[in-house]
Amino acid sequence: MSQEIRQILAKNIEKLRTKKNLSREELSLVLGVDNSYISKLEKGKINITLDKIEALANYFETEVYMLFKL
Secondary structure, eight states, X not given: OXXXXXXXXXXXXXXXXXXXXXXXXXXXXHHTOOHHHHHHHHTTOSOOOHHHHHHHHHHTTSOGGGGGOO
């Protein structure tokens, strides 16, 4: 995944998380990952699996492609 795409995804995840008033810890519980994973994800520092992308889209009640939309 390119850095540009990671940054778009990172911003959108953070936006959706804060819109729902979720902490990083709460979102990490939803995904079954460590809290630091969410932090790195929102900073665009790591890649995410397709399974986790799908889980995020389902949790936020959106389509997968919306997570990558500017």
